[in-house]
Amino acid sequence: MIRTVALIGIDGAGKSTQARWLADWLAVTGTPARYHRNAAGRVFFGRVAQRLGRRDAEDLLGMRLFLVVETLLRWLVIARALLISRLTGTVAVMDRYTYCQYTSITVRGGRLHWARALFSVFPQPDLVCFLAVSPQVAQARVDARGKDHEELDYLAACDAAYRALPEATRFTVIDAAAEPTAVQADLRRAVLHQPVRHTPRAARHLLPIG
Numbered sequence: 001m002i003r004t005v006a007l008i009g010i011d012g013a014g015k016s017t018q019a020r021w022l023a024d025w026l027a028v029t030g031t032p033a034r035y036h037r038n039a040a041g042r043v044f045f046g047r048v049a050q051r052l053g054r055r056d057a058e059d060l061l062g063m064r065l066f067l068v069v070e071t072l073l074r075w076l077v078i079a080r081a082l083l084i085s086r087l088t089g090t091v092a093v094m095d096r097y098t099y100c101q102y103t104s105i106t107v108r109g110g111r112l113h114w115a116r117a118l119f120s121v122f123p124q125p126d127l128v129c130f131l132a133v134s135p136q137v138a139q140a141r142v143d144a145r146g147k148d149h150e151e152l153d154y155l156a157a158c159d160a161a162y163r164a165l166p167e168a169t170r171f172t173v174i175d176a177a178a179e180p181t182a183v184q185a186d187l188r189r190a191v192l193h194q195p196v197r198h199t200p201r202a203a204r205h206l207l208p209i210g
């Protein structure tokens with residue numbers, strides 16, 4: 001069974017909803033799993049910024065500081081999630097992962113190398129599912145969610161940045177514009193089709209022979 005699965009994609013793709021369902025499904029089917037919301041504070045800082053009369057988090061902190069703060073927070077929440085997963089022996093269902101930060105930095109014109117160096121301590125997830133949805137559909141969902149708003153240009157740039165990542169060839173692309181239950185079924189299939197991990201040599205002695 002896999003140990004880490006990451007759901008990535010633009011805002012409104014359905015990551016949080018689908019990741020929660022996936023973790024619940026794993027748990028009820030006998031695989032201890034835990035959902036991890038690896039948010040890095042953009043919405044929170046955006047709200048603070050608006051209270052202070054600024055447009056958004058980037059406007060409040062300045063682009064460079066915003067990216068530093070967001071990247072460090074992302075590092076901390078991912079590290080925490082991985083640690084909890086290892087300590088509790090649960091499958092980590094990651095709502096966002098390092099790739100989301102690379103995308104955030106890319107669309108804001110920042111430099112990636114230091115973030116890549118920082119995140120290089122993290123393992124590649126066993127499975128990365130890219131929830132693919134058009135920016136238009138994503139924007140409509142974000143607006144319907146009623147908590148925030150994303151510009152179409154921004155969503156389109158994020159979509160392009162995800163697809164241009166060098167790791168993108170290894171992503172499992174899921175059609176996230178489909179019915180929510182169909183998307184969930186695709187995710188479950190992807191999890192089930194992951195190759196079984198090899199049992200560590202020491203543990204093999206404990207298995208019955210034959």
Ligand SMILES: Cc1cn([C@H]2C[C@H](O)[C@@H](COP(=O)(O)OP(=O)(O)O)O2)c(=O)[nH]c1=O
Pocket residue numbers: 009010011012013014015016017018141142144145176178179180183
């Ligand atoms: C998964 C899914 C979510 N939604 C709704 C639920 C939320 O209000 C909104 C955004 O979903 P959400 O899971 O919050 O997306 P993300 O974490 O990627 O930003 O869209 C749909 O309309 N259709 C779907 O298939």
